[in-house]
Structures are given as structure tokens and as C-alpha cells.
Amino acid sequence: AQKITQTQPGMFVQEKEAVTLDCTYDTSDPSYGLFWYKQPSSGEMIFLIYQGSYDQQNATEGRYSLNFQKARKSANLVISASQLGDSAMYFCAMRGVTRGGYSTLTFGKGTMLLVSP
Amino acid sequence: KAGVTQTPRYLIKTRGQQVTLSCSPISGHRSVSWYQQTPGQGLQFLFEYFSETQRNKGNFPGRFSGRQFSNSRSEMNVSTLELGDSALYLCASDSGGGEVGTEAFFGQGTRLTVV
Numbered sequence: 001a002q003k004i005t006q007t008q009p010g011m012f013v014q015e016k017e018a019v020t021l022d023c024t025y026d027t028s029d030p031s032y033g034l035f036w037y038k039q040p041s042s043g044e045m046i047f048l049i050y051q052g053s054y055d056q057q058n059a060t061e062g063r064y065s066l067n068f069q070k071a072r073k074s075a076n077l078v079i080s081a082s083q084l085g086d087s088a089m090y091f092c093a094m095r096g097v098t099r100g101g102y103s104t105l106t107f108g109k110g111t112m113l114l115v116s117p
Numbered sequence: 118k119a120g121v122t123q124t125p126r127y128l129i130k131t132r133g134q135q136v137t138l139s140c141s142p143i144s145g146h147r148s149v150s151w152y153q154q155t156p157g158q159g160l161q162f163l164f165e166y167f168s169e170t171q172r173n174k175g176n177f178p179g180r181f182s183g184r185q186f187s188n189s190r191s192e193m194n195v196s197t198l199e200l201g202d203s204a205l206y207l208c209a210s211d212s213g214g215g216e217v218g219t220e221a222f223f224g225q226g227t228r229l230t231v232v
Contacts (some may be wrong), residue, residue: 033217043205045223052218091160095217102215104150104173107160 002027002096004108011113013082020067021077021111023092029053032096034075035105036066039089048090051075082115089113119144121210121224129230135196138227142189142210148172149191150221151183154205163206166191167213195229203231 003026013019025034036048051059051066059066067076079086092108122141130136142149150173151163162175166185183193189210195202205228209221 029217031217033219035220037223043207043226043228045207045209047220047222050218050220095219097215097217102165102167102172103217103219104162104165105209105221106162107152109159 002029002032002094002106004092004094004106006092006108006111008111009109011111013113013115015084015115015117016081018078018080019082019113021079021090021092021113023075023077023108025073025075025092025094027073027094027096029096032094033103034066034068035093035095036064036075036077037091037093037107038086039091039110041088045091049077079113084115084117087113087115121208121222123206123208123224123227125227126225127228127230129232130198132198132200132231134198135194136198136229137192137194138206138208138229140191140193140208140210140224142191142208143222146210146212146222147189148211148213149185149189150209150211151191151193152207152209153177154207154226155203160207163193198231200231203229205229 005024032053034051037045049061065078089110091110095103148167150165165173169185185191205226207226209223
């Protein structure tokens with residue numbers, strides 16, 4: 001079974017500062033993928049960044065980077081230079097392999113990020 | 118290209134009724150997954166359809182069902198609605214390859230309120 005844990009229900013950050021959102025995971029799958037999604041109040045889940053379990057380097061996408069520490073089973077999202085539009089719910093998710101050989105997404109409970117001017 | 122489209126966006130139903138939600142995936146995507154999102158339980162996987170067949174199923178009662186059509190559009194149905202079924206229902210589509218790196222694209226969801 002897979003499990004994603006996000007221990008920060010809410011985070012506050014000032015505009016232009018960097019913020020780290022924590023994510024730890026548990027899986028027995030040898031191969032898995034880790035994703036971060038952003039959910040604004042409109043409800044749509046927006047893909048931010050992906051890290052494969054065998055990737056040697058940490059993933060980066062613009063202002064987003066993923067601090068992947070495989071031995072610690074953590075995949076923290078770092079947002080640099082926060083903007084007001086970053087205020088949203090953030091979800092860490094993992095895709096592993098089911099018994100049927102196909103993959104499904106498991107989500108954490110999410111972290112609400114509020115960016116203040 | 119057009120994103121994932123879910124209809125309707127909002128629904129209010131009475132306990133005991135049934136409801137059908139619709140999801141049109143991104144063109145070319147063959148897999149459609151459904152999730153229930155509530156404040157208490159977070160995002161929970163309902164089921165996944167691929168090529169008109171249910172490929173994966175979450176831990177939900179039989180009142181929750183779905184289907185997929187030949188054009189990959191999917192519907193989910195909830196019968197005998199309960200107050201606890203009030204939630205945001207999200208649909209996601211992907212290529213269906215099943216690899217761990219497969220990115221899922223989500224719709225804006227259908228917000229169901231059961232009164």
C-alpha cells in the first residue's frame with residue numbers, strides 16, 4: 001500500500017520569499033513517481049512538477065523545485081520568490097504500480113499556502 | 118487542445134436520489150479516473166476506466182459506479198445518495214500507458230451537495 005503524508009495543514013509566506021512544503025511517502029514499489037499539484041479555489045488540479053524514483057537529479061520547473069531525498073522517503077516542494085497567485089492548496093501525490101500492473105495516484109491531505117503582500 | 122471537461126459544475130440533490138456526472142477527457146487520452154474530494158477524507162480514488170473497461174477500483178460501496186464510452190468519455194453514477202456523498206468529484210485523464218511517470222490532467226470538478 002502507498003501512503004503520502006503532508007504534515008503542514010497551512011503555511012504562511014510573504015511575497016517574494018521562498019517556501020518549502022513537506023511531503024513524505026511510503027511504498028514498497030521499487031519504481032514510483034512523485035507529483036505535486038496545485039488546487040486553486042476554482043477546484044481544478046494543476047500539475048506542477050514530477051520526480052521519478054530513479055531520477056538522479058532533483059526536478060525543477062521554473063520557480064518550483066522538488067527536494068527529493070529517497071533514503072528519507074521525502075519529496076518536498078520548494079517555491080522560490082512566492083507570488084500572490086501562489087495562494088492555493090498544494091497536494092503531493094505518488095503513482096505506484098497496482099497488482100494488475102497499472103498505476104494509480106495516491107494523494108496526501110494537502111497544505112494550504114497563503115501568500116501575503 | 119481542450120482540457121478535461123466535467124459537467125455539470127454544480128449539483129444539488131436530495132437524499133435517496135441518484136446522480137450522473139460526466140467527464141470528457143483530453144483528445145487522445147484513453148484513461149479516465151474519478152476521485153472524491155472531501156474536507157475530512159481528502160482526495161480518494163474511486164475508479165479508473167481504460168478502453169471502456171474498469172481497470173482499477175478504490176474502496177467505495179457499490180452505489181458508486183461508472184462507465185466509459187468508445188470515445189473515452191466517462192460517466193459516474195451514484196445511486197441512493199447519502200448526505201456523506203456531498204463532495205467535489207474530480208475527473209482526470211491520461212494517456213493510459215500505466216507508467217509511473219504518467220501525468221494526469223484534471224477537470225474543474227463537479228461539486229455535489231446532498232440535502
